[in-house]
Amino acid sequence: MDPFGGIRGKDKRELSGFAIDKEEAIAELNQSIKLFEKRDVKKKSGFLDSLKNKNKKDSNIANNWDYMKDTNEEYINIHLRWCKKNIKTVNGVPLRHAKVALMGLKAFLNSINTEKPDFNHPYIRDCYTFSKKIYTELPEIPDTAVPYFKPGIHQDPFAGVRGEDIYKKFNDLRKDKLRTLDELDYAFEYLDQLSIPKLKREKKYLKRKPKNLSFTFQTSEKYLNIHFFWVNTEISKIENIEVGRARLALASLKNFISSIDLEAPNLENEHVRKVYEITKNRHKPGKSNSSKSEFKPESEGGYSYWSYKTHRWVKGKFDRKTKQFIPPAKDL
Numbered sequence: 001m002d003p004f005g006g007i008r009g010k011d012k013r014e015l016s017g018f019a020i021d022k023e024e025a026i027a028e029l030n031q032s033i034k035l036f037e038k039r040d041v042k043k044k045s046g047f048l049d050s051l052k053n054k055n056k057k058d059s060n061i062a063n064n065w066d067y068m069k070d071t072n073e074e075y076i077n078i079h080l081r082w083c084k085k086n087i088k089t090v091n092g093v094p095l096r097h098a099k100v101a102l103m104g105l106k107a108f109l110n111s112i113n114t115e116k117p118d119f120n121h122p123y124i125r126d127c128y129t130f131s132k133k134i135y136t137e138l139p140e141i142p143d144t145a146v147p148y149f150k151p152g153i154h155q156d157p158f159a160g161v162r163g164e165d166i167y168k169k170f171n172d173l174r175k176d177k178l179r180t181l182d183e184l185d186y187a188f189e190y191l192d193q194l195s196i197p198k199l200k201r202e203k204k205y206l207k208r209k210p211k212n213l214s215f216t217f218q219t220s221e222k223y224l225n226i227h228f229f230w231v232n233t234e235i236s237k238i239e240n241i242e243v244g245r246a247r248l249a250l251a252s253l254k255n256f257i258s259s260i261d262l263e264a265p266n267l268e269n270e271h272v273r274k275v276y277e278i279t280k281n282r283h284k285p286g287k288s289n290s291s292k293s294e295f296k297p298e299s300e301g302g303y304s305y306w307s308y309k310t311h312r313w314v315k316g317k318f319d320r321k322t323k324q325f326i327p328p329a330k331d332l
Helices: 017-038 047-052 095-111 122-134 166-170 172-193 203-207 243-258 270-282
Strands: 065-067 075-082 085-094 213-215 223-230 233-242 305-307 312-314
Touching: 017 075, 017 095, 017 122, 075 095, 075 122, 085 095, 085 122, 172 203, 172 213, 172 223, 172 243, 172 270, 172 312, 223 243, 223 270, 233 243, 233 270
Parallel strands: none
Antiparallel strands: 065 075, 075 085, 213 223, 223 233, 305 312
16 A cells, blocks of 8 residues: 555656746735735734744735835835745836736746746846755756846836836925926026127027026126026025126036935025925915815814925825725825
8 A cells, every 4th residue: 555645746847946936926926916906915014023923924915015105005116026035126106007017927927937947038037046046956047048138028027017216206395406407507598698699599588588697787788696596486696796707606506406415405504494495385285275175284274294204295185986085194
């Protein structure tokens, strides 16, 4: 009698370490997709909790995606994983595109030929490299293989989904800084026109004067006032500057504005503090008569608040189905 009841193991050629890792990666991804559809995800525990529960399998943890911080759970990060490690991550994926990216990952993992891997595909090569660190008996990667992603030939693991730089997208300070610099560039162009006779100047410079320049005297173009504007608000100015030195003053102003750190602005600097407050007030929600009261700042009875981390107003939203207002998460 066979002590194992006739049960036989699978052919080892079908169960190489690389093939096993593929099975595990797909299983982990399927769990992540399931949780995405339910949106029932536990936040990853701290170090002490992880030690206590290291032998417990938590079915509510999605390892292939997580909410992006400071986005009110409207954007996520999506991970291509292998051997329980992140191989490639796309950050800032809008929720509406997330399912496409996750299904793209599934199609990519299923397409991997574990017997004849395409080592020219950089992500397949990376997956294989992780497996070989564990299963050293796996064959070496041929020297002739060149890891280079070829669109149209190699499969994109994320199905073409790309993330957004949401911190730049929502950063109100960045928006105003770009507008201010654009206006300064126009001032430089306008200044160049002053050396050309009026009849030969381009029409657009005759129609619109720059915010950062004005003539000291109505009857002369030899002396200029230089204005420090932040979007539509004047902060300071210097007067009676010779036209030859005006470019130097504008260049200094541009250098100062360009130097304002969009992630950690120096609010101890008087001018930086002023432009920061202008931006904060300029983008304050709930100012129009048609605005919902829920969008107003907390100081005015609403739910919105200013984030000194991402330099923007954090606002709630209305659920499309229930029409109920969802307040923003705190401390963003």
